[in-house]
Amino acid sequence: MQPESASYRGYQAYGYLEPGVDYADFKLADQLSRVPAYDGGLSAGQRERAGRILAEHIAISLHEHAVVLPADTGEIRAYNRTGRQRTAYAGLARSGLTAVFDNFMAGASCVTSEHGWKWDDMIYALGFRLADLAKQDFVVHATTVAGIRAAKREGRVALVAGLESSTMIENELDRLDILYGFGVRQIGIAYSQANQLGSGLAERSDAGLTHFGRRAVERMNRLGMAIDVSHSGDRTCLEVIEHSRVPVFITHAGARAVWPTNRMKPDEVIRACAERGGVIGLEAAPHTTLSEAHREHSLESVMDHFTYCVDLVGIDHVTFGPDTMFGDHVGVHKTYAGNYGHDRDPAPEHPRVPYVDGLENPAENFTNIVGWLVKHDYSDDEIAKVIGGNTLRVLENVW
Template sequence: MQPESASYRGYTAYGYLEPGVDYAAFKLAEQIGRVPAYDGGLSAEQEERVGRILAEHVAISLHEHAVVLPEDTGEIRAYNRTGRQRTAYEGLARSGLTAVFDNFMAGASCVTSENGWKWSDMIYALGFRLADLAKQDFLTHATTVADIRAAKRDDRVALVAGLESSTMIENELDRLDILYGFGVRQIGVAYSQANQLGGGLSESSDGGLTHFGRRAVTRMNKLGMAIDISHSGDRTCLDVIEHSNVPVFITHAGARAVWPTNRMKPDDVIRACAERGGVIGLEAAPHTTLSDQHPKHSLESVMDHFTYCVDLVGIDHVTFGPDTMFGDHVGVHMTYSGNYGHDRSGAPDYPRVPYVDGLENPAECFTNIVGWLVKHDYSDDEIGKVIGGNTLRVLEHVW
């Protein structure tokens, strides 16, 4: 974890309102120190190098949910039904990040429906969070590469608005323009379950990108909206990569050859993404990117996927999208386990963990990732690529 940014002045979410009067109040999880700190076994010299690299290079998390959860996991549904998830300003100020792709807890923003992904619920999630963002001066709402570079220059953190699925646009293509107008710059095709655009990874069969899906991808390209295929089925992934005229992202996943579940991507999808100039971000949500060598989920498990993907497609096409939040992520999965199934059939049994050691929240992820890379003798140039440079290269094409 990095020292607190000097640009952060202590703002807390919805600080311009009165909790309990203007909105429902919840006791929130600790942003710093909720779980024991990760011990990466670095020397003082290596620790110094980690700090220097994060100070000198642009660091971009390709996928997070940079919000604070209730301390009591039994309140998660009630909290999300308000639509007012709290941005974790304090935690992000200690993250060392230049930019974070924030995906807004969108599938869990069940304001009008317990099933999520409704258009009105997305407007709640976006509107409340962006209104709060406009009331402070530490996080910047980034819509261009120049915004990200400016955040680096000014010692601030750029927040890129993203959504994990296009389900909420239904069959209304122009809703993509509306989302773009609200500042959304990255969007997924399908979140595990099939929708009007294409297949999701939890379905037993995947028909690929639909006719409407092809029109949607074309519109995303015209708008300059980055496309994510993390939760899409394999055939849909390949169809999107082929149909898009710019590179696409796998913002948060892993390699199926390392851990055999549908939540991971097969080699042909990872290769196709890279061959068209795209990037895969390595995932760290609990019990996803495991490995035979490290079945107890931790930073080491995730880095097994990292080294495999680097060997498969080269270091220019790999980055990190840890997919973390501030609070009990395992509790979130338990709360919404009936909503979005992820097929884990075929995988060996594995020990359950209360949190992913070393990648528990956005405040610590990149410090520990860079520490691992330093410890394993990656060069400054290589580290700069995988913590942000590769993502910037793709965004220059897409935006």
């Protein structure tokens, strides 16, 4: 975890309103010390070098949920039903990040329905959060590469608004324009379950990108909206990558060759993404990116996927999308286990963990990632690429 940014003045989410009067109040999880700090075993010199690299270079997390959850996991559904998820300003101020792709937990914002991905619910999740961002001056809502670069110069954090699925647009192509107008700059095709655009990775069969899906990809390209295929089925991934005229992101996944579940991507998809100029961000949500060498999920497990992907497609096409939040992520999975079938096929037996050691929340993720890369003798240029440079290159093409 990095020192607190000098640009952060202590603002807390919805500080312009009165909790318990203007909105429902919840006791929230600790943003900075919910779990013990990770010990990466770095020397003093390695820690100094890691801190310098984060200070000098643009660091972009390609996929997070930069919100604070209730301390009591039994309150997660009630909290999400309000639509007012709390941006984790204090945690982001200690993250060392330049920019974070925040995916707004729209599938869990069950305001009007228990099943998520409804248009109205997504508008609640997006609108409340962006209204709150507008009332403070540390986290900036970024819609351009220039905005990300400006955040770096000013010592602030740029938040890129993203959504993990296009399910909520239904068969309304123009809703993509509306989302772009609201400042959304990255969107997924499908979230595990099939929708009007294509198949999700939980489905037993994958018919690929639909006719409407092809039109949607074309509209996303015209708008300048980055496309994500993390939760799409394999055939749908390949057809999206082929149909898009600009590079596509796999914002948060891993390599199926390292851990054999459908949540991970096969070599064919990772290669296709890279060959068209895209990037894969390595996932760290609990019990996803495991490996035979590190079956107890931790930073080491995730880095096994990193080294495999670098060997497969080269260091110019790999980055990190840890997919974390401030609070009990395992509790979120348990809360919504009945809503989405993420894994069509069971994973091999492995120990269950209460959290992923070293990649538990956005405040610590990139400090520990850079520390690992320093410890394993990656060069400054290589580290700069994988913590943000590769993502920035794609955005300059897509946006």
